Amino acid sequence: MTIAPSLSRQQPVSSTHPGPLLKVEDLSIEFGPEGTAVRVVEGVSFSIDAGAAVGIVGESGSGKSMTSLAVMGLIPSPPGRIATGRILFEGVDLLGLPRSRMPEIRGRDIAMIFQEPMSSLNPVMTIGDQIGEAIKLHEKMGREERRQRIIELLKLVGIPDPERRLGAYPHQFSGGMRQRVMIAMAVACNPKLLIADEPTTALDVTIQAQVLELMHKIRRTLNTTILLISHDLGVIADICERVIVMYAGKVVEDADVKTIFRSPKHPYTRGLLQSIPRLKDENTRLYQIPGMVPLPGTIKQGCPFFPRCPDRIDKCARETPPLLEITSQQKAACWVSAGATS
Amino acid sequence: MLYRLADAIPTIWLVLTLVFIAMRILPGDPAIAALGDGALPEQLAEFREKMGLNVPIWQQYFNFLIGTLTLDFGKSYMNGAPVLDLIARNLPYTIQLTVAAMILGTVIGIPFGVLAAVKRGKLPDSGMRIFSLVGYAVPDFYLGALFLIGFALNLRWFPINGAGSGFFDILHHLFLPALTLALVKAAFIGRLTRTSVLEVLGKDYVRTARAKGARENRVIYRHALRNALLPLATGMGLSLLATLSGSVAVELVFNRPGIGRLLIQSITERDYGVIQGGVVVFALMVVFVNLMMDLLYVVIDPRIRVK
Ligand SMILES: Nc1ncnc2c1ncn2[C@@H]1O[C@H](COP(=O)(O)OP(=O)(O)OP(=O)(O)O)[C@@H](O)[C@H]1O
Numbered sequence A: 001m002t003i004a005p006s007l008s009r010q011q012p013v014s015s016t017h018p019g020p021l022l023k024v025e026d027l028s029i030e031f032g033p034e035g036t037a038v039r040v041v042e043g044v045s046f047s048i049d050a051g052a053a054v055g056i057v058g059e060s061g062s063g064k065s066m067t068s069l070a071v072m073g074l075i076p077s078p079p080g081r082i083a084t085g086r087i088l089f090e091g092v093d094l095l096g097l098p099r100s101r102m103p104e105i106r107g108r109d110i111a112m113i114f115q116e117p118m119s120s121l122n123p124v125m126t127i128g129d130q131i132g133e134a135i136k137l138h139e140k141m142g143r144e145e146r147r148q149r150i151i152e153l154l155k156l157v158g159i160p161d162p163e164r165r166l167g168a169y170p171h172q173f174s175g176g177m178r179q180r181v182m183i184a185m186a187v188a189c190n191p192k193l194l195i196a197d198e199p200t201t202a203l204d205v206t207i208q209a210q211v212l213e214l215m216h217k218i219r220r221t222l223n224t225t226i227l228l229i230s231h232d233l234g235v236i237a238d239i240c241e242r243v244i245v246m247y248a249g250k251v252v253e254d255a256d257v258k259t260i261f262r263s264p265k266h267p268y269t270r271g272l273l274q275s276i277p278r279l280k281d282e283n284t285r286l287y288q289i290p291g292m293v294p295l296p297g298t299i300k301q302g303c304p305f306f307p308r309c310p311d312r313i314d315k316c317a318r319e320t321p322p323l324l325e326i327t328s329q330q331k332a333a334c335w336v337s338a339g340a341t342s
Numbered sequence B: 001m002l003y004r005l006a007d008a009i010p011t012i013w014l015v016l017t018l019v020f021i022a023m024r025i026l027p028g029d030p031a032i033a034a035l036g037d038g039a040l041p042e043q044l045a046e047f048r049e050k051m052g053l054n055v056p057i058w059q060q061y062f063n064f065l066i067g068t069l070t071l072d073f074g075k076s077y078m079n080g081a082p083v084l085d086l087i088a089r090n091l092p093y094t095i096q097l098t099v100a101a102m103i104l105g106t107v108i109g110i111p112f113g114v115l116a117a118v119k120r121g122k123l124p125d126s127g128m129r130i131f132s133l134v135g136y137a138v139p140d141f142y143l144g145a146l147f148l149i150g151f152a153l154n155l156r157w158f159p160i161n162g163a164g165s166g167f168f169d170i171l172h173h174l175f176l177p178a179l180t181l182a183l184v185k186a187a188f189i190g191r192l193t194r195t196s197v198l199e200v201l202g203k204d205y206v207r208t209a210r211a212k213g214a215r216e217n218r219v220i221y222r223h224a225l226r227n228a229l230l231p232l233a234t235g236m237g238l239s240l241l242a243t244l245s246g247s248v249a250v251e252l253v254f255n256r257p258g259i260g261r262l263l264i265q266s267i268t269e270r271d272y273g274v275i276q277g278g279v280v281v282f283a284l285m286v287v288f289v290n291l292m293m294d295l296l297y298v299v300i301d302p303r304i305r306v307k
């Protein structure tokens, strides 16, 4: 398939900004009234270079969605609030921008695909109108040109018969097709950063593989930087070269994918790796990390993984391990992997 | 659509039967009511004969059904005028009033409701709450009387009775009665709008709209309101029906011609032919409104349209 020039144009590499495309520093997110607020994300820092594909992995409730919504400026507020931190996009702190500036950035520079393809499209608008709106909001172009662009986008994401389908409503599409429409909408303005929050979780396995293949294609053809969120390390390994492991609102490990698979440093990461299904031995039961993710705000002191950790030592109960650099490729927040013994 | 029409037929038949039974159960003899206590037996007999009251009850029922089918409701017992003429003369005024009240109520209610939803917990929201409390608590005839005394009698801004003739005169006469009904309606529609907009604002597709860079106004009017209209349409239908019955009181207060006043008048005079005709017309209007609501759904919701 050929990609029309309007879609395949290379992103202008920002010449004014030499550092990473996105840099999150000490991000904390709270829910609830001030004073009794619960921190669901605490002290999260990471950065993403332009052109990279980075994953965030973690069990349900670990704060992955909240972290990505914070980057979009879409934390539901109230009751949510960003308590600390900076979110630097091309060196500009998004949290310092006036509220009215964020809509310019959303959809044009940073776009997002959500976990729930079934409910994320407006049921009373045609998908053509919904994709068209994403274009109209950020780019001046004539009706016919826009229509051509929508058709191109639908072709890009693999929706058959796009000329006819753009007049259809969301309920006329399957879950997988709706997620493709969401992806088309997200990349409509060729964003620099595409955040995909569990884009395949709600889909069945064969469709999952197709959507992941589409993510590859987007990356290849549009050169988009990707932040992929999943609770499945396998999915992340498929797309990303680096992975950030979150647990109970904190980053507990940050390393490139190869390193994580070869020598995970955090006991939680090891648990996640053991719970990836392997096709070879279908009969063995999947390993599950014993215990449950602590509820936000219940861990007051010590390592958040302490209650479930097979390697724990006394120090873990008293002091919270910081995210320490183990090699230049790998960081982990664990006393034992940092060399403590008691 | 045809299917829906067919669906309405049993409803209409049931209503007609109930009306018929109610008319026969009501105490009082229509002939005596029409001719007075002093009427001679021959006069009464002649009257019954003329009005078709001297045949067996099942035949009266049958005649009544046939009459309704052919839009022949008989004659007024009081003045002998065909009931259909009386209704045709009064119906336009009731429709004017209802439509005007509906438009006013919607134009006031929806923006107010949206504002209350968007500024939840702030001043507009509290205003909405007080407004809807008052709207629920104050009966429409009382509100109408207040308006009549204040704006028509004292300030003389509006005429006191009648319906007027000529476009602007009609509007002038229409304004106060319509406003009376509209305020009650606006309170209801506003409250309903607030609830359904609030619900829709929490939906995933609203987040999607924000994620593509839509500003708040666009999010509310393009994405949220259109979806909020779905539950709202049902409420508006109910509210339209409430206006029909509310128009009875308001027509009396403002001394306006209309089906409501015609009905009340014929009830006090035991003019059964007119009562029957009037109730049938009301029932038909209810059925019609319900049909229109169904149509409206089809227009708003593509999920219904396709099937
Ligand atoms: N409106 C809210 N009020 C209070 N707490 C909330 C609210 N929304 C989310 N949370 C909490 O924030 C925490 C992080 O949620 P988040 O959605 O980021 O998790 P996640 O890692 O994306 O999980 P999942 O895999 O289930 O999507 C959860 O513990 C959740 O209970």
Ligand code: SF4
Pocket: A266, A267, A268, A303, A304, A305, A306, A309, A310, A311, A312, A313, A316, A321, A333, A334, A335, A336, A337
């Ligand atoms: S710090 Fe201690 S409790 Fe936490 S993960 Fe490491 S060993 Fe386990």
Ligand SMILES: [Mg+2]
Pocket: A064, A065, A066, A115, A197, A198
């Ligand atoms: Mg999530």
